[in-house]
Amino acid sequence: MNFERFIELVTQSLGRNRRHFLLSGVGVVIGIATLFFFTSLGEGVRTTVLEDVFVIDQLEVVDPAAGAGLRGGGLFGGGGLNDRTVQRVEQVPGVDGVYPKMKLTFPSRASGGEALVGSDMGIEFIADGIPPEIVADDAQDNLEFRDHEAPRSCVDDGECPDGHTCNGGECAPITCSPAQQPSDSPCQGASYCHGERRQCALPIPLLISPYLLEVYNGSVHTALADSDGIGGNLPRLSEELLIGFEFDIIFGESFMGRTGGVDSRRERARLVGFSDRAMQLGATMPLEYVIRLNEAFSGEESAEYYHSLLVDAERNEDVALVAQHIEDELGLELSDRHQQAERAGLLILLLTLLFNLIALIILAVSAINITHTFTMMVMERRREIGLMRALGATKRQIQALVIGEATVVGFFAGLTGIAVGIGAGILVDTAFDNYVGEFPFKPNTLFSWSPWMFGLAIATAIFFCLLGAFLPARRAGGVDPAEALRGR
């Protein structure tokens, strides 16, 4: 049977039994809508939770001793994370790169914020350092995320950063006086005149985690919104608003205490971007700054040990294997963020599967319903089927006709189901947006609709229709023409 003619025949038949087909498709529509709704919901929530909250594609080796405040195991070749550990982890198959992180090991505080919130505020300053190369893309400021104090060779002034000149093949800071008006100051562009050193200097570039911003906007800002005093006037912050923001850091001095024996030092810092790699509650600067500062404020030894190592896998699929290798073979500990992420992912997956199971049950019931309706239709059409057999239709062609009808029903039921699923999603999103308050990582949409879901929904709809139509089709093929055409 030629395909076009076959389609024509199926269409003719569908046109006549429209009501039957509509009725038999309803269950499939509900089932597919449910399936589509929960799959896209699960996927949407999983994406938000795993990619934004837990950042699942990133492993972090932690130093168990560091958390307990017990440093020194490293002296006997044990726990500490140093350059040798970095090398060992680099050898693990599937590892693309290992990036050490070091925290500031002495108290500091930050001061500033007038430009942003209207008055200066002081706050404990917590920071760590990471190798700039892993966050190269995250700095959005002209002041890149790099160590500005590292020696830089040059041929002429143009190659040196703001506030520096080329002196004997190396960039050197220009001398200045803090008393000078900004317009007279030799410290141009991003540089400023450092009060104690009386030299132009570039602010320490900082990255902060988008998580911090989310927590601020979602909790702190919302919670304080109606309070008296400064808290009530806090603005909602955005990445654009924050980038380029400058403030002072006083190293070696904090509200909690001071470092003994070493004078505190005031440096300017500037926010240059947001990064998932940045510390979640604090700020992140290029590693070299932290090493130098730790050496200066808490001694050489504390600058040798890293607090954690970020591990990049070559491919996302390798993450689990790499994690296993690091824990079992190297005996190192991974941050529980990885486990939490896996647990959260699993939980969401299980919930999605549970709801999809419900959808599948609905679909199975509709398949049975289709079996009933189609069987009824086949009985009603016995005479017609007998006639077709008399006119030369084979059993297979009769079966194909019923199967073809089921496919069309499945296809349109699938499409309708998708439309209903998306409609329900939009409704839920709107309600969620209007009736649920701000919270950290509140997503714009709870749903994630990807092309594979559409394909899957249609395929599932057709599958269940075919499943339901299987027996009726066989029955139709088995109609005996002599019997069916007898009498009337």
Added chain:
Amino acid sequence: MNLSASGLRRVYRTGDVTTEAISGVDVTIESGEFVAIVGASGSGKTTLLNTLSSLDTQFKGTVELGEHSLGELSESKLARLRQREIGFVFQAFNLLDHLTALENVTLPGFFGPLDNTDPRQRGLELLGRVGLGDRAESRPPQLSGGQKQRVAIARALFCEPSIIFCDEPTGSLDQSTGLSIMHLFDEINRDAGMTLVVVTHEPYIADMARRRIVIEDGTILEDKTQTPRWPSEDDPQDTSTPLNDETSDQESTEAAS
């Protein structure tokens, strides 16, 4: 294409009851014949027609159509044979009400290859030939009984079969309409040389055939050639011109259903 049966038996089983509807029939129908099968109700006419025409293959004995032995053909070969070589016309018309007259006529074309003819073109041509050139887009419920049977005849002719089986083709029609249908059959039989096997229990129909087979209790009681006898010209119910006549307008729709 010759049709022959020998030692033909057909037994129906319903629970413990067995009915031998055909009990030993030997018959040969040659290409181009016009045969009427007559007999009392329940004598086995329909059963015989079904076994001869490949609709029913649960028989004992042999039935041969041309070089094909119907009892031995595979299901798909049988379907192919029905599509190409055999036409059917039933008492109940068996048109599909959701299709137009034209779509009904072209229905056999859905189930097998057509030799390079445009199905629509051929369907229109056949509708013209049975006098319904202007009703191509009408659906069966809008047609009278006679018109329906003409559509069914056009459908039977669609694949140019070599043999046409008719089970009481005029049984649902009044006499004058039946007569015009029979004129149409006669013409097809003469012009195209198609073999015509007509089951009927109306004597005036049986008179028109050139051979008459009488069935009683599943066996052939009588089988003889005869001179066809058509109702006389002055019969008030007779319509002399079978094609493109106006009878269809006078046919009552009640007679059709």
